Amino acid sequence: MATTIIKLFITLYFTFSFSSTLAVNSSSTTNLDSSLSSIRNFCRSTPYPDACFDSLKLSISINISPNILNYLLQTLDTALSEAGKLTNAFSDGGKANDIVEKQRGTMQDCKELHEITLSSLKKSVSRIKSGDSKQLPDARSYLSAALTNKNTCLEGLDSASGSFKPVLVNSLGNIYKHVSNSLSMIPKSERRRDEYDPSEVITVAADGTGNFSTINDAISFAPNNSDDRVIIYVKGGVYEENVEIPSYKTNIVLLGDGNDATFITGNRSVVDGWTTFRSATLAVSGEGFLARDITIENTAGPAKHQAVALRVNADFAALYKCSINGYQDTLYAHSFRQFYRECDISGTIDYIFGNAVVIFQACNIITRMPMARQFTVITAQSRDTPDENTGISIQNCSILATDELPSGWTKWSKDEGLDTLYYGEYGNYGPGSETENRVDWTGYHVMEIEDAYNFTLSELITGEAWLDSTGFPYDAGI
Numbered sequence: 001m002a003t004t005i006i007k008l009f010i011t012l013y014f015t016f017s018f019s020s021t022l023a024v025n026s027s028s029t030t031n032l033d034s035s036l037s038s039i040r041n042f043c044r045s046t047p048y049p050d051a052c053f054d055s056l057k058l059s060i061s062i063n064i065s066p067n068i069l070n071y072l073l074q075t076l077d078t079a080l081s082e083a084g085k086l087t088n089a090f091s092d093g094g095k096a097n098d099i100v101e102k103q104r105g106t107m108q109d110c111k112e113l114h115e116i117t118l119s120s121l122k123k124s125v126s127r128i129k130s131g132d133s134k135q136l137p138d139a140r141s142y143l144s145a146a147l148t149n150k151n152t153c154l155e156g157l158d159s160a161s162g163s164f165k166p167v168l169v170n171s172l173g174n175i176y177k178h179v180s181n182s183l184s185m186i187p188k189s190e191r192r193r194d195e196y197d198p199s200e201v202i203t204v205a206a207d208g209t210g211n212f213s214t215i216n217d218a219i220s221f222a223p224n225n226s227d228d229r230v231i232i233y234v235k236g237g238v239y240e241e242n243v244e245i246p247s248y249k250t251n252i253v254l255l256g257d258g259n260d261a262t263f264i265t266g267n268r269s270v271v272d273g274w275t276t277f278r279s280a281t282l283a284v285s286g287e288g289f290l291a292r293d294i295t296i297e298n299t300a301g302p303a304k305h306q307a308v309a310l311r312v313n314a315d316f317a318a319l320y321k322c323s324i325n326g327y328q329d330t331l332y333a334h335s336f337r338q339f340y341r342e343c344d345i346s347g348t349i350d351y352i353f354g355n356a357v358v359i360f361q362a363c364n365i366i367t368r369m370p371m372a373r374q375f376t377v378i379t380a381q382s383r384d385t386p387d388e389n390t391g392i393s394i395q396n397c398s399i400l401a402t403d404e405l406p407s408g409w410t411k412w413s414k415d416e417g418l419d420t421l422y423y424g425e426y427g428n429y430g431p432g433s434e435t436e437n438r439v440d441w442t443g444y445h446v447m448e449i450e451d452a453y454n455f456t457l458s459e460l461i462t463g464e465a466w467l468d469s470t471g472f473p474y475d476a477g478i
């Protein structure tokens with residue numbers, strides 16, 4: 001897996017240069033005749049060859065290098081300038097009012113759709129100018145939408161009358177010939193956008209340089225119920241979204257650029273009306289979820305009470321080198337088998353909670369300052385019956401806190417659960433690891449190695465069976 005990831009990253013930075021591969025028969029621009037005939041040839045493959053030729057022959061005089069992209073841009077430019085004329089006609093109230101509508105809204109539809117078409121044409125130009133092949137499908141969508149606009153307008157006009165009608169129909173015809181031609185010139189990508197090749201990485205980039213600019217869009221694009229890992233590379237940036245990975249999005253892998261570079265951030269909270277469960281910035285129900293080098297945070301603040309950064313209710317979920325930051329209820333390890341390696345987890349109250357069977361290895365667990373009159377609690381495990389195999393096992397981690405915070409243990413509610421809970425310590429070292437002054441609850445134990453063994457990765461979550469293939473490091477035993 002590790003090598004796979006490295007290989008995949010290399011392909012991510014491969015930028016596509018299509019002007020060279022897609023150059024059309026580029027005859028010398030010094031020879032006018034051969035240039036014209038080359039354009040004529042090229043235009044033969046478009047739906048409106050004459051309109052194409054009329055538009056492109058101008059490119060010779062302005063000495064544009066003859067390749068498909070330049071022809072495409074030139075054609076779009078013509079479409080835009082034709083569309084501009086229609087805008088004037090629309091705004092010239094006299095002419096447009098000449099239309100006698102049979103169906104109410106005909107002209108309103110045409111004007112509104114025309115505005116949308118203008119914006120689609122402009123967006124297509126900018127996508128194509130980006131020189132980035134993965135933006136071509138966008139351009140294709142915009143131009144397809146524009147053609148739909150024309151048809152909708154014409155449908156309304158069909159029953160209308162008035163002297164402006166033929167002018168308008170004619171003008172629409174002119175504009176959209178160039179739109180159709182442009183659409184036919186967009187280089188076809190080999191694969192349709194909605195077909196997914198599992199060996200391919202889906203890239204999310206907040207700055208628009210990836211396949212998607214939000215993580216949610218990438219998740220919804222990902223195949224349902226995949227048996228293969230679906231790798232989503234989330235480029236450095238701040239993603240302000242509540243990301244949901246539903247149960248039918250299995251084997252999703254989120255790879256960031258580092259927990260100091262890729263941030264998923266949200267601020268839902270119980271005080272603002274969400275359930276604790278639904279407040280999560282990243283909510284994972286899909287089995288086989290993996291994440292690496294990402295920060296997930298809930299910035300609601302301590303005054304908003306329960307406000308989850310990460311909720312995981314997915315089996316075989318593992319996170320490596322991630323930061324999970326919040327205040328109350330930061331990490332909701334809700335259910336199933338979970339593994340966190342070399343992660344930073346910060347919060348104030350109950351900031352690791354839930355009823356999963358979960359192991360933390362080599363993590364920093366960092367208690368932050370709560371509000372005045374609040375106290376801090378690191379774990380709040382919520383097993384209901386002794387038959388469950390759930391629990392929180394913290395191994396080789398640093399438990400840290402700011403200097404102002406007092407140490408100690410706190411009961412959940414009166415003496416509830418003090419006999420049935422199980423807190424065990426084994427082999428801790430460093431400041432605060434002395435066990436002499438611990439609580440005297442029946443459920444508190446300093447463990448022998450035989451007891452500690454029950455909480456190893458091997459025993460508790462049968463980790464080897466599902467973590468080997470992830471490439472994440474782990475320690476199976478004590």
Ligand SMILES: *[C@@H]1O[C@H](CO)[C@@H](O)[C@H](O)[C@H]1NC(C)=O
Pocket residue numbers: 025027034038041
């Ligand atoms: C390309 O140009 C050459 C020479 O000008 C010509 O022989 C050939 O037929 C052209 N090809 C196409 C596809 O137009």
Ligand SMILES: *[C@@H]1O[C@H](CO)[C@@H](O)[C@H](O)[C@H]1NC(C)=O
Pocket residue numbers: 016133134193200201202203210211
């Ligand atoms: C994502 O972008 C890359 C690079 O442009 C491209 O090769 C790939 O086909 C795109 N994937 C999807 C799913 O659109």
Ligand SMILES: *[C@@H]1O[C@H](CO)[C@@H](O)[C@H](O)[C@H]1NC(C)=O
Pocket residue numbers: 223224248
């Ligand atoms: C995936 O499943 C969801 C929920 O059933 C459904 O809405 C969506 O259309 C499915 N996507 C695909 C690509 O089948």
Ligand SMILES: *[C@@H]1O[C@H](CO)[C@@H](O)[C@H](O)[C@H]1NC(C)=O
Pocket residue numbers: 240241265266267299
């Ligand atoms: C909460 O998040 C929303 C959406 O990300 C954002 O628009 C809003 O500004 C945030 N509020 C605060 C107080 O940060």
Ligand SMILES: *[C@@H]1O[C@H](CO)[C@@H](O)[C@H](O)[C@H]1NC(C)=O
Pocket residue numbers: 361362363396475
């Ligand atoms: C303990 O954690 C440190 C990092 O905090 C890591 O380098 C080391 O490999 C871990 N050892 C074990 C046995 O997990």
Ligand SMILES: *[C@@H]1O[C@H](CO)[C@@H](O)[C@H](O)[C@H]1NC(C)=O
Pocket residue numbers: 424450451452454
């Ligand atoms: C560990 O497992 C053994 C064998 O099942 C059991 O006897 C012992 O009580 C367990 N210890 C703890 C602390 O769970």
